[in-house]
Amino acid sequence: MPKIEIACFNIEAARIAQQYGADRVEFCTNMQVGGTSPDLQETEIVRRELKITLNVMVRPRGGNFVYSDHEFTQMQKDITLYDALGVDGFVFGVLDSAGNIDRRRNGALVRLAGGKPCTFHRAFDEVTDSIEALEDIIDCGFTTVLTSGCAPNVDLGKEELKRLVLRARSRIVIMPGGGLRSTNIGHIWQETGTEYFHSSAITDGTETAVAEEVAALVKAVKL
Template sequence: MSKIEIACFNIEAARIAQQHGADRVEFCADMQVGGTTPDLRETEIVRRELHIALHVMIRPRGGNFVYSMQEFAQMKNDILTYNALGADGFVFGILDEAGNIDKQKNNALVELAGGKPCTFHRAFDEVSDSVQALEDIIACGFTTVLTSGCAPNVVSGQEELKRLVQQARDRITIMPGGGLRSTNIKRIWQDTDAAYFHSSAITDGSETAVGEEVKALVKAVN
């Protein structure tokens, strides 16, 4: 049995995710750019309504994952703010200009999270060396890596996902995500033996999770 995280870009999506059996919500804004730090007031509402785990995206903008010192300062401030709000965990990832994990900056954010679990998001899919990157992420103290297997989607990245799960062993959770749907999750699960999966559960062209899709994702791995 594996677990399901739903990427939610609005309050209603978070409600739907919880109602239909998701284990965790990744709350963020700006679906068009892959997610950014959500609105504080909306997050306050979601935090009050959810009894399942709430992880908050910490990403100041879309685009690449190399951040200025001003953007990094904003990320630190956001972690402190959302930590005080009661977030259960955080989602972020910083690379250097060579496509390596920026260990110093990531480690600083993990420490600011105060022991709450941190997911290194799909910035991982842009690293120059996935083997070394995973070791660096583990060393920084992350608990999870969200990845499509360094490919456009989980189906094309399936072999790399399987390899990453094997490399990770019990040291960190590899969470497949990116084009993950109820139509393909079972074979990805059976092939990779991953313990956690990530999907927006959007199947109708909107920006809100579809309840039946959330339910189907949960059922597929239980």
């Protein structure tokens, strides 16, 4: 049975996600730039309150996914700090200047996670070659790829999502996200057959998940 991850940009959203049946929270901040590393104190509160799985984004800034040595050092520090709070997993992604997976840096971060599952986030949608990138991500030890199918949203990326699922061959979870709502999740599930879905569940123009949308997403895959 498919599961639902909700991208939560504040503490209240995480509470709503849990209350209305989500399986996992991706906790981050700065929705306007697609999410960055959340505040440590807020993460501690969320960890204390949530019984469901909590993954935390490790992204030092918005913009591209090519990081300086200083930014990469910050990512390493963040993983160590979040790990000490008892989070369940991490969400990050590092590219090189040519649009390829930075195998050295991603591998180092996965190892630093100490066996906790790592999701390669939508930096994937900016790679030069999606199949080569997928193989590199698998080799680095990630457990999940969050992607819209290298398109602006999952509806436009549906065919690529199907291709990625076939290529993955159960070696890694392809998690559709980007424009995913209760109105299209059933169709995307039917087309891809994948096991995890990602949505902010924001339908009212705020930065907080809408309870009714979380419930509708869950209902759509739990029938």
